[in-house]
Amino acid sequence: MEREKILEVRDLTVNFHTYAGIVQAVRGVSFDLYKGETLAIVGESGSGKSVTVKSLMGLLGGTARVEKGTAMYQGQNLLALDEKGWEKIRSREIAMIFQDPLSSLNPIMKIGRQIEEIFTILHKTSRAEAKKRSLELMRAVGIPEPEKRYNQYPFHFSGGMRQRIVIAIALASNPKIMICDEPTTALDVTIQAQVLSLLGEMQRNHDLSTIFITHDLGVVAHVADRVAVMYAGKIVEYGTAEDIFYDPRHPYTWSLMASMPDMDLESGEALVALQGTPPNMLVPPEGDAFAERNPWALKLDFDRQPPMFKISDTHYAATWLLHPSAPKMQRPAALERRIQKSIARKEARANG
């Protein structure tokens, strides 16, 4: 079934022009977002995830510049918009939920006002109407006693409650696309689960297409339809959640998944940790950016960047290991065991 593409990003390139030189934060990222799906972008800190999505809302500040690329949304290229054009897109078409709910609300403005201003300013409704709709939203995102909460300030709210308010703000203009930039990273694990299920519920109710950024593979498994793994400003592997979790092909994805603790870990068994740090993007390596840290690196990896190899219609990965003449590499044993177990679990579930 051919699904409707709502957002089509091609060759997005963002550089930071700093005093030290040009930092290549995003290097030719391409992906599609289909209507109603959740696309998770995974990667470690500094891999360019946040920069990628911020450039889709025109929120890059200061020294960052979009060098090339297109992001087609409803027939217009978002990346060519000026500030006036962005004001029509933000909130109305694309909304964003930020990482830290503690700092993303205005500390000295009443909570109600912060939701309400979207209605009064953007949609020019009356104050009474705006208040009514704000209270509805607060109720929808699970704020108890919204009438009382309406007149309180952010410091009266816990982290989870504030994130609910941020979600309410994001939903206020009925956007088509919701970008969640690590929405649960700053929250307790128990609150995380609540916020994730709220996000899922809101996505279904409002027919949202979501881009979900995280470095937590557990969260990805929970929410994503499709996954893009990012490393050093590039998407290195791209596929459905099943492709990525049951048949990862890129050594970086292997390392990420192998370093995730799970219930099957034998006691005393050491977790596989990925050594080293991402390369300095002031002077990006000539070959594959991951080669330095890659235990399976080929000689070619150090000299030339691998292209995207197609594995199936939905699954792509950028590693020379997929070249027909590359030596066959085995996934690490622990990871292979884990994949087999989760496939077995899935089948057990499917069979009842």
Next chain:
Amino acid sequence: MLKYIIQRIIAAFCTFVVVVVVVFFVLHFMPGEILDLSPKIDRSVRELIMAKYHLNEPLIVQFGYTMRDYLRLDFGYSLKVRPGVPVMNVVLERLPVTIQLNYFSAIVILPFGMIFGILMAVKKDTIFDHISSTIVILLISVPSFVLAALMQYILGFKLEWFPLILEAEPHLTWTKFYSMIMPILALSFGGIASIARTLRAEMAEVLTMDFMMLAKAKGLTYRQTLLRHALRNSCVPLASTFLYLFLGVLSSSLVIEQIFGVPGLSKTMMAAINGHDHWLTMGIVIFYCFIGLFMAILADLSYGVVDPRIRMGGKKDE
């Protein structure tokens, strides 16, 4: 909150008492007679007058009498500058002239300081910001009386744009206002500069905060994010800065009034000090001290008005 206000008032009262004590003794230790009566006056008459003002008793007893009068809100009489007129009346009579000058300059300071501050923060690290910052530092470091003298020389004497001294008309007419422009400007430059500097620093910081990103993501225009979200957050320290600044204006006005020949409190005070008219001096100092402490309390309370986190400090959830 009430407890906090009471604490502040008690502290202010203590300061007040210390100021009164120090000023009383400093004035009375000054060399020179309080009553420089003519030698021709009969010795017994002289004794009588001295006795009336308790001047032959020890200083500490005199202090006691003075304090007793002050507790009854009796500030005594002017002896030389305006012989026989109650100190209270002299202050109230001269005050409007001084206050008029000061509030005009406050009215000038706030909007201009804020506009420059916002512009500098928004255009941070551009040529505009660099040039304005230099001017701001210059205006903060050069005392107002130097500016006043310079303006008087250049704008008043050389260019003849403004009159050199204040019109003596009793009411606020156009010509009087015109002659007030230079003293008002001289009083305002420093204030504008410090407001602009504070606001620039605060706002530049607020602009980088996460909630500004959310405000933008909400779809507000840049101007709306500035006015609705950034400005009030940047004004938290501004409220107190401004009130203290007003005190600065009040004290620079002592000198500025001399330069422009303004018949305000400052002239009276100078005359009172030079003429050993101690009760009048005390009265004026007490008045300034009172305004100063009042402003300080107001400044402390103003934080709470702007920032609810301070207003509701202590009670986490109602």
